[in-house]
Amino acid sequence: MAARIxxxxxxxxxxxxxxTDQIxxxxxGGPTGVVRIALVAAGALLLAGDQVRIEIVVSGPVRVEIVETAGTVAYGMRGASALWDVDIRLTGGASLRWYGEPFVVSADADVTRSTVVRMETGCTAELRESLVLGRHGEVGGALQTMMRAWIGDELVLAEDLDLSPESRSGWAILGTTRCLDTVTALGFRLPEDAHILQLEGPGSIARRLVHEQHESDLQLSS
Known part of the structure; x- marks a missing residue:
């Protein structure tokens, strides 16, 4: 089963x-040409054994905006694990904007999170993902993340991050920070900036590493 839009x-x-499924x-309500969708948890999330899947399929020249009504907390799992998978498909000039709220990985949680985007040339997507390792005063649990994005037949983004406690403290990953805030643009590029990585294809990644999520200044472009 999956929650599907x-x-x-x-x-x-x-x-x-x-x-509706777990989400x-x-x-x-929204203006003409814009479909706004709120995501609401249908029960307690995220617990050991949960397998959350969200599918988004948009066809034609319409703009879809995804709104999260609250952040998500992955609770301690006592040796078990959980999955959080997102699958996005855009065709016919569709546009998607998704401003994610914080995804908090509590102590003793173990989560694998994946995002797959497939879109035709002429479509655009802008996704904000805010990952927080641990609630206040905690050393957060383990998080593995994967993202793949295709525009037409071209793979424009392939990224895997191991954010488990033994790996993420390296200077090239999180260092001493505990929050990773990311905006990914696909099908267009964000303005040139020292903190923005321009992909080889049409797309950009903007990132902030901060101690507290509210310290990040990242916003969607429009």
């Missing part, structure tokens, strides 16, 4: 089909 552009009224998508 399926939006099809229509000249009269954009069609939207929402399917409940709910349509919000």
């Amino acid at each position: 399926e939006v099809v552009a229509d000249p009269v009224r954009d069609r939207c089909v929402l399917t 409940s998508p709910r349509r919000l």
Whole structure:
């Protein structure tokens, strides 16, 4: 099972089909040409054994905005683990903006998180992902993250991060910080900046490493 958001552009009224699983998508009001969807937890998340999957399929020249009503906390799992998978498919000039709230990995949690984006040329996506290792005063648990993004047949982004406690303290990963805030642009580039990595294909990654999530100044571009 998966929570699913399926939006099809229509000249009269954009069609939207929402399917609830552990996450409940709910349509919000929005201007013409924009479909706004809120993500609400349908129960306690994220617990040992949970396998959360969110599918987003957008077709045609419509802009979809995903709103998270609250952050997510992965609680201690006592040797077990959980999955959080996102699959995004954009066609026909579709645009997606997703401003993620903090994803907190508590002490003794073990989470694997993946995001896969497949989009046609002419589509755009902008995703904000805010990862926090541990609640206040904690040494957070283990987090493995994976992201793959294709534009047409071209793989423009392939990234795997091991954010387990024994790996993430290296100077090239988190060092002494505990929060990794990222905005990923696909199908277009963010303005040139010393803190922005321009991908070889049309896309950019902006990142901040901070001690507390609220210290990050990252925002979506528009």
